[in-house]
Amino acid sequence: MQQAAVAIIFIATVIGLYVRPFGARDWQVALAGAAAAWLAGPLSVADGLRVIGDSWNIVLFFAGLMLLAAGAEATGLYASAERVFARADSPRQMTLFVLVGGIAITAILSNDATPLVFTPAVFAASRSRGFPVRGPAFATTFVADGASLLLPVSNPVNLLFFERFDYTMGDYAHQVFPAAIAGTAALAAVAYLLPSGGDDPRPAPRSVVREAANPVLQRWAIALIVVLAPVYVLAAANGWPLGVVSVGGGVALFLAQLAFGGVRRDCYRRQFAPSLFVFVASLLVLVAAVSEAGLLDGLGARLESLGGQQVFFAVLGAALIATVIANLVNNWPAALLLTTAIAGLAAPSEAVLTGTLIGCTIGANLSMTGSLSTVFWLSLARAEGVHYSAIDYARRAFLPTTAGLLAAVGAASLCLR
Incomplete structure (x- = not known):
């Protein structure tokens, strides 16, 4: 009975994050789901607080990302991107x-920063040059997730x-970085070759004009x-908390x-939204409740069985499972589910870990709800007067995402043999 209740709560929460009933915000939906899961009984209050406390570095990292995004905008880096794009001849x-x-x-400021920095700049530059916006606009969201393994x-x-x-920087460089390079290159190449034109409605001029930044301040910002x-x-290589580095960059x-x-x-x-902390903490508690109720046992068993296969098929199988889950429920909840399931295995293989990570990042590009960065991009595009349908997005995303996914899987398989 308890297991069924938690399953229903989780499914309802995921649906609620997309439907937003009664105009509820995402953090409110996530908080309601976490509270309902706690009431269902698998977790105590102490358990929930411990789950959040154990993830302090991740929560701090999100805070740093918001500070960095705000600082980048305030110091004129967004305006600089707009000027660079406006120099394009086509x-x-x-x-x-x-x-x-x-x-x-994406490599430095994270995948969520890329649509925030580039989407308004792409629309403004396209408008000023009289270019159709479809090609560069879609490239913005594709590269955000496609390059996010670097x-x-x-x-x-x-x-x-x-x-x-407990990855070290050496582990990451050996197991993940080759896949990141191959996946990024393949996705970018295909995205570049896609037709640039389209039938986008011409964006209406916006009333917000980016302010010119102090050139000295801008040089300091670029240097930082x-x-x-x-x-x-350096921090990753020495095991220092990356959340502290992220916040340090934002403070600088x-x-x-x-x-x-x-x-x-x-x-x-x-840029700084305290509600994001509630959203992240609530999903951490919700997934912990799902795990405590035993709902991830089947998923863990399937991933464990992949570990006994040849490296290529283990990486590919894990990547496909992660891709499907990420595009169904969004890659952040998917990653929480999958890491919790894998953590329960006796000895998770490197191939399964790497494949799962590939699917949760590059694979999340397949649908417009696959990642938070794509959701940000959609919101910004709509603010510019352009509305893309789910089918339109999926058609455009299929080739670059598939190319990036297969290239990353192939590179990872070669390095993990």
Whole structure:
């Protein structure tokens, strides 16, 4: 009875995150689901608090991402992207600029930052040049997830695996990085070759104009962002908490504003959302309840059986399972479910771990609800007056996502033999 109740609560919560009944926000739906699961009985209050406490580094990492996004906007980095895109001679060249820049932004600031930085810039630049926006707009969301395996900090999902399974930077470089390079290259190449035009309605001019930044402040901001990448790698190599590094980078950008140009409070109000902490903590508790109720036993058994197969099939099987779950329930809840299931195995194989991570990142590109970064992108596109259907998105995403997924699986298989 308890198991069935928790299953119903979990399914209802996932549906609620998409339907948003009565105008509820995502954090409210997640909190209601976690509270209902707790009332169903698998977890005590102490258990729930311990689950959240054990994930403090991940929660801190989300805080750092929001501070970095706000600082990047306030120091004029978003406006700089718009100016670069406006120099493109064609929609295809703008797509190339988006892909190259998106790989760098995703690697350092995470996949969620890329649509926030690039989507408004792409629409503004396309509007100013009279270009159709479809090609560069879709490239923005594809590269956000497609390049999000490059570093442990490039996607919160990576950090979840890094924390749960005690990866070292050496482990990540050997098991994941080759897959990240191959997957990113294949996805970007196919996304670049897709037709750039389309039947998008012409976006209406927006009333918000990006303000020019203090050039000295902007140079400091760029220097801080560039330095942040090797600091992340150094921290991961030495086992330092990456959440602390993320927050440190955000604080450094804030201090640079104080020193050189004054703080843009509107950027911090827009980018820093305390409700995200409630959302993340609630999903952690909900998934812990699902695990405690025994609902992940079957999933764990299936993943364990993959560990006994040849490396290629183990990686591919795990990647496909993760891709399906991520595109059904979103990659963050999917990653929580899958890491919890894998953690219950006696000896999870490297192939299964790597394949699962590939599916939760690159594989999440297949549907418009597969990742939080895609949801952000959709929201920003709609604010520009452009509405893409689920079918339209899936058609456009299929080839680059499949290419990236297969390339990543192939590279991982070669390295794990």
